[in-house]
Amino acid sequence: MKKIFQSEWMSRSVDALLPVFATLAALLVGAIMLLFLKVNPIEAYAALWDGAFGSSNAVAETLVKATPLLLVALGICISFRGNVINIGGEGQMVVGALLATWVGLTFLDAPGWLIIVLALFSGFLGGALWGGIPGVLKAYFNVNEILSTVMMNAIAIQLMNFLLRGPMIDPSQELLASKIPQTARLLDIFQLPRLAPTRLHLGALIAVVLAALVYILLWRTTLGYRIRAVGQNPNASHYAGINVPRHMVMALLLSGAFAGLAGAVQVYGVNYRMITDGSASGFTGSAGFNGIVAALFGQLHPLWSIPASILFGALLVGANKMQRMVQVPSALVIALNGLVVIFVISSEIWRRNRQKRRLVAVREGESPPQQDQLEVQKEEARQ
Amino acid sequence: MITDLLSSTVLIGILASGIRLATPYLYAAIGETFGQKSGVLNLGVEGQMLLGSFAAFYVTFRTGNLWLGLLAAILVGALMGLAMAFVTVNLHAKQGISGIGFYLFGLGMSDLLFQKLMGTVETVRGFPRVSIPVVSGIPGIGDIFFNQNILVYGAYVLVPVAWFVLNKTTLGLKIRAVGENPDAADSLGVSVVRIRYFTIILGGMLSGIAGASLSIALLNVFQQNMTSGLGFIAVALVYFGGWRPFGVLVGALLFSFVNSLQLWIQVLGLPIPSDIAVMMPYVLTILVLVATASKIRSPSALTKPFEREG
Numbered sequence: 001m002k003k004i005f006q007s008e009w010m011s012r013s014v015d016a017l018l019p020v021f022a023t024l025a026a027l028l029v030g031a032i033m034l035l036f037l038k039v040n041p042i043e044a045y046a047a048l049w050d051g052a053f054g055s056s057n058a059v060a061e062t063l064v065k066a067t068p069l070l071l072v073a074l075g076i077c078i079s080f081r082g083n084v085i086n087i088g089g090e091g092q093m094v095v096g097a098l099l100a101t102w103v104g105l106t107f108l109d110a111p112g113w114l115i116i117v118l119a120l121f122s123g124f125l126g127g128a129l130w131g132g133i134p135g136v137l138k139a140y141f142n143v144n145e146i147l148s149t150v151m152m153n154a155i156a157i158q159l160m161n162f163l164l165r166g167p168m169i170d171p172s173q174e175l176l177a178s179k180i181p182q183t184a185r186l187l188d189i190f191q192l193p194r195l196a197p198t199r200l201h202l203g204a205l206i207a208v209v210l211a212a213l214v215y216i217l218l219w220r221t222t223l224g225y226r227i228r229a230v231g232q233n234p235n236a237s238h239y240a241g242i243n244v245p246r247h248m249v250m251a252l253l254l255s256g257a258f259a260g261l262a263g264a265v266q267v268y269g270v271n272y273r274m275i276t277d278g279s280a281s282g283f284t285g286s287a288g289f290n291g292i293v294a295a296l297f298g299q300l301h302p303l304w305s306i307p308a309s310i311l312f313g314a315l316l317v318g319a320n321k322m323q324r325m326v327q328v329p330s331a332l333v334i335a336l337n338g339l340v341v342i343f344v345i346s347s348e349i350w351r352r353n354r355q356k357r358r359l360v361a362v363r364e365g366e367s368p369p370q371q372d373q374l375e376v377q378k379e380e381a382r383q
Numbered sequence: 384m385i386t387d388l389l390s391s392t393v394l395i396g397i398l399a400s401g402i403r404l405a406t407p408y409l410y411a412a413i414g415e416t417f418g419q420k421s422g423v424l425n426l427g428v429e430g431q432m433l434l435g436s437f438a439a440f441y442v443t444f445r446t447g448n449l450w451l452g453l454l455a456a457i458l459v460g461a462l463m464g465l466a467m468a469f470v471t472v473n474l475h476a477k478q479g480i481s482g483i484g485f486y487l488f489g490l491g492m493s494d495l496l497f498q499k500l501m502g503t504v505e506t507v508r509g510f511p512r513v514s515i516p517v518v519s520g521i522p523g524i525g526d527i528f529f530n531q532n533i534l535v536y537g538a539y540v541l542v543p544v545a546w547f548v549l550n551k552t553t554l555g556l557k558i559r560a561v562g563e564n565p566d567a568a569d570s571l572g573v574s575v576v577r578i579r580y581f582t583i584i585l586g587g588m589l590s591g592i593a594g595a596s597l598s599i600a601l602l603n604v605f606q607q608n609m610t611s612g613l614g615f616i617a618v619a620l621v622y623f624g625g626w627r628p629f630g631v632l633v634g635a636l637l638f639s640f641v642n643s644l645q646l647w648i649q650v651l652g653l654p655i656p657s658d659i660a661v662m663m664p665y666v667l668t669i670l671v672l673v674a675t676a677s678k679i680r681s682p683s684a685l686t687k688p689f690e691r692e693g
Binding site: 033037085087137141142143144146147148150151152153154155158159161162165166279289292293296328329331332333334335336337338339340341342345346348349352 | 426430466470474475476477479480481483484485486487488489490491492494495498499607608611612615616618619622656658659661662665666668669672673676
């Protein structure tokens with residue numbers, strides 16, 4: 001009996017550590033790639049670590065980078081739990097940011113706190129709109145959401161380019177020959193307050209609070225329960241009387257809303273204006289994609305997404321230092337993120353096989369402890 | 384101004400570049416069709432294209448041999464396909480998400496290699512135009528269809544070949560069976576694993592060619608993220624075309640004609656903001672997806688990993 005318990009405990013901790021192993025494996029592959037490029041991997045990773053955590057400033061930068069990742073990841077937790085794949089984080093961030101920026105540049109006489117609240121809310125709204133459209137298309141027109149969100153990304157980029165080159169361009173740029181496609185700068189009173197004498201801003205705190213709220217939403221409210229139920233088994237949910245299409249839309253809409261909020265926070269906390277280099281990643285820093293990576297790494301759990309986002313924020317910040325110190329392009333980190341996704345998602349077979357072994361053990365009456373049987377039933381239900 | 388658009392030279396220009404622009408979409412989307420027909424959604428097409436594009440460009444740039452470049456792209460695509468097949472077929476990883484992983488890997492890796500091995504944007508002399516004797520002389524038609532480079536012709540030959548393989552051969556029957564009902568196919572002795580490996584690797588090779596068609600046949604340069612979403616659109620075209628090669632062809636042509644129209648609108652300086660014009664093909668794709676989605680059924684086992692019972 002004791003032995004079963006022990007091996008049980010062992011495999012559970014291995015379960016929890018799977019993402020860590022996956023990351024280590026990705027870093028190992030990265031080290032091999034570095035060797036091929038004739039770079040000392042230890043030096044490179046040391047520079048990366050130093051860039052991410054080497055000083056209080058570095059830590060602050062890491063947290064600043066982690067903030068949009070966490071916000072996007074929270075949305076991903078909701079949509080992926082609802083079995084809706086939202087690849088549109090980039091576009092949702094852009095549209096949320098555009099709407100939020102418009103608020104800040106239009107109502108110049110309003111008090112600062114009011115504009116900040118309104119701006120964050122409009123970011124949420126803009127993202128919800130951009131996520132809601134693919135949601136409706138999926139739920140009511142049977143259009144694959146992976147494809148429509150990718151298309152919506154492309155449309156959002158052009159919308160941003162159009163608005164920043166035309167209607168929303170900084171009036172002072174209009175007079176200059178350069179015509180840099182950017183908006184005017186937000187008034188100082190509209191900017192999110194700093195938390196320390198670094199670039200760390202209130203947005204980071206907001207994101208952490210929201211992580212707790214999303215946890216409550218998913219596991220303590222009817223809406224969250226229904227979204228998860230639809231995600232696990234749409235047919236059963238339908239027979240249980242849940243409006244399946246509506247909850248599909250809600251999953252994508254909320255997911256988009258959090259990405260939109262990430263865009264607004266980026267403008268009000270970091271850039272204080274919008275500027276475009278023609279691509280989405282020029283504004284988002286690919287947070288719309290990297291947020292997916294962080295959420296998966298956090299096993300689609302809002303609270304675990306916090307450390308996951310910090311990890312990937314650290315990788316991104318550290319990559320810049322690595323580029324300066326040992327001349328390894330920061331693109332390496334994008335490739336590593338890809339490997340982390342592949343490894344994490346591949347390693348799930350280990351968990352599934354273990355569950356299956358346990359189910360077989362239960363059925364064959366190898367008398368596992370009572371407690372365990374309950375667990376197995378729970379896991380069966382979760383599948 | 385609008386009449387400018389309708390003059391015969393411009394019209395021929397739009398049609399000819401439309402035919403040309405469809406090339407990468409065709410290779411990638413036909414490859415993806417094979418994968419999806421066998422039940423595997425490969426979302427990593429974009430990453431495969433980027434790496435293929437870089438491999439083709441780099442090898443051509445170093446050796447001066449276009450065919451070696453093309454071969455490199457095919458090899459790189461096949462390797463990416465092999466990895467994808469292992470992850471989705473053997474490890475049962477979720478296909479949509481692992482595809483995103485392969486996309487990010489290809490995006491980062493191609494950029495990394497480009498910066499480390501080349502550093503600056505260079506150009507190569509790509510595949511030359513080949514005029515098909517006699518027919519290329521036909522006014523209008525000749526310029527549109529028969530004055531293109533070899534990879535363009537290849538893409539259009541691929542469509543009927545893919546149709547034939549999928550619908551008229553035993554291999555095609557096996558592929559479709561594995562995508563519709565893997566359990567039944569398995570009990571009849573068809574190796575689901577082998578068929579899926581085959582289609583995913585084939586898809587990877589074709590994505591590699593799609594990437595090569597950009598870097599050594601159409602644009603003749605390599606830049607970071609030069610596909611900019613093209614691979615994802617190719618995946619959309621498969622749905623758009625209802626998993627049929629000729630449907631994919633219609634989608635690719637529609638998309639690239641609108642794209643080429645949009646380019647010419649900019650060239651001619653018509654009073655439509657260029658950003659809005661660039662948006663058009665994407666909006667159109669969504670609209671067509673809406674119009675076709677409810678009518679066409681996807682392969683039943685799409686995205687479902689196969690596991691033998693017992």
